[in-house]
Amino acid sequence: MRKRTKFKHFMFMLLALAMLIYAIPSISFKSGNGWITLFSVVWVAFSFLVIAAHWHVILGVDEEKKKTLERVRQHKLEQWQLKLSEESERSAGL
Incomplete structure (x- = not known):
């Protein structure tokens, strides 16, 4: 801020x-x-x-909370991308 x-x-x-x-x-x-x-x-x-x-x-409590939420969102996005790539590899292998 x-x-x-x-x-x-x-x-x-x-x-x-x-x-x-x-x-x-x-x-x-x-x-x-x-x-x-x-x-x-x-x-x-x-x-x-x-x-x-x-x-x-x-x-600045809100700033800390925003940073924590952004880290959680980033982690979820990475998991989602990993899952999507695994599913696409599986479907391409069939």
């Missing part, structure tokens, strides 16, 4: 973290407020989800 893209994700993650830090003191988690408490919990959970998603991209 390009360095500029990772920088962009890093900046967005910092922005989401700053918003979370700024909002935590004013968010109400008192049990008597009902909808307000529910909104607070959902908002904080969503903030953590956004931060985690950007962190996931920054760490």
Whole structure:
């Protein structure tokens, strides 16, 4: 992944973290407020989800997964080609 893209994700993650830090003191988690408490919990959970998603991209987990999948695809293609060549040799020998 390009360095500029990772920088962009890093900046967005910092922005989401700053918003979370700024909002935590004013968010109400008192049990008597009902909808307000529910909104607070959902908002904080969503903030953590956004931060985690950007962190996931920054760490490059998707790149490693793509490389692994490409190796598996290449191996399957080689097996398929080998099987096809064996079958063609068998049919040519008959």
